[in-house]
Amino acid sequence: MKWMNRGEELNEYKAEKLEHEKFYVFGAGDIGRGLYVTLSFFGMFAGFIDNDVQKQKNGFYGQLVQSYQWFLENERDKTLIIAANEANEQEISRQLREDNCKFFLSGIFLNSVLPIYFFQKKNILFMNLAQICVTERCTLRCADCAHGCWAVDRNAKDMELEEIYVSADLFFSKIDYIHEFVLIGGEPLLYEHLKEAVEYIGEKYRNKMGTFSITSNGTILPDQALVDNCKKYRVLFRISNYVKAIPNLQGQYNKLEKIFLKEGVDYHFSKAEEVWWNYGFTDKLQEESEEQLIRKFDRCMTPCRETRNGKLYFCVMARTVSDNLGYHIGENDFLDLGLLPDDDLGRRILLEYNLGYSEKGYLEMCARCHGKDCRNYPVMAARQLR
Structure with missing residues (x-):
């Protein structure tokens, strides 16, 4: 994007409304681990969702891991962040759309959603x-x-x-x-x-x-x-x-x-x-x-x-x-x-x-x-x- 008004480009842009939001991370793996650390620092982590039964049994990084079915039955009004590689990301996205769930892809969330929200709402x-x-x-x-x-x-x-x-x-x-x-x-x-x-x-x-x-x-x-x-x-x-x-x-x-x-x-x-x-x-x-x-x-x-x-x-x-x-x-x-x-x-x-x-x-x-x-x-x- 070419600068047209340097330092003023986002004046009319409204950040996502994330106040008081806590996110479920869909994917208890390496991408999910990183999201857990960052979201926890800001008090925005709700839990892990993963359909791997072994992870549900053992937990991940000391946190409970719930199934997607559990999420649908108990927390479907909350927002998910998909923490998966590109191949799995597409399949998970399709499923979440079919179930009318709110979600972000991890890359978009970290590259643009959080930076704009934190700056406009918290001056971070x-x-x-x-x-x-x-x-x-x-x-x-x-x-x-x-x-x-x-x-x-x-x-x-x-x-x-x-x-x-x-x-x-x-x-x-x-x-x-x-x-x-x-x-x-x-x-x-x-x-x-x-x-x-x-x-x-x-x-x-x-x-x-x-x-x-x-x-x-x-x-x-x-x-x-x-x-x-x-x-x-x-x-x-x-x-x-x-x-x-x-x-x-x-x-x-x-x-x-x-x-x-x-x-x-x-x-x-x-x-x-x-x-x-x-x-x-x-x-x-x-x-x-x-x-x-x-x-x-x-x-x-x-x-x-x-x-x-x-x-x-x-x-x-x-x-x-x-x-x-x-x-x-x-x-x-x-x-x-x-x-x-x-x-x-x-x-x-x-x-x-x-x-x-x-x-x-x-x-x-x-x-x-x-x-x-x-x-x-x-x-x-x-x-x-x-």
Whole structure:
């Protein structure tokens, strides 16, 4: 969306009426866990709904899990948030519509509904997801890496620790609460100061995050100092599961799980990934009009922000691919947090930027990206270059 009235775009927009609302989360899994943490912080969590009988019996994260039938019989006037992957999301949505239930999809709820509601009704600047890319180096050479890390030399320079401190400080000076804050790479466990980064950010800002996480490919075992800091600051280890493409990783994953279980570190292994999407980053520049690029950007609306040296990038992939593949395009596609006024106008500008407003209405890297249509270009997950 192109800015027409910077800082005033939402003046006529009415937030969803969520006052005194408590939500049921449909899906007692990883997405549901994150929603539970954030909603509980704001006193907006009602309970879990899941049709898995085992989860109903055992509970989830110390909470009761009820069946959908129970919800229909007891709480059907309440609102549900669907916490499921895209395939299951469509089926659940269809069922809820047939039963005339009120619901939100988790992505829409976190990316737009909550940010607008919290700002207009509670003066809270809320964001779904942001990341610090501590290193572009990686232990793998995935041919279709969405960050282009296969092109990065193993001896390339990482972010300085002080740069990470500055990136976090400026970001959290502007944001009141974030659903999930992530340290990523490349492979973040290659970064020699990762434990210090976790300690600094965790000590200063853990109470402003729902989930504090590290996303890893699982090829490196964390040392004891990092494990201790992850326990102390309640860091979630997300492990991307590439065992389908690289079968010998299973042994490493088993070692990791033993460490996490022994040390009491929260972790989540993704389902074994078979398919990625080819975003088209290595294709030739597409000839598209401004209107087409804006439409592509508005359909995509990636939630993946990046904070880096005082700059907020709307799409972490656009920034990393441009840098790592040497395109050097879109170098001005960021919001300078240091130049934002420390007043209500600055907060409104930041909210609008997070919702997708910008001077151009798109990113220059959109011309090298399939956007939402990337799903038409499936590729083998984690296929390695030789």
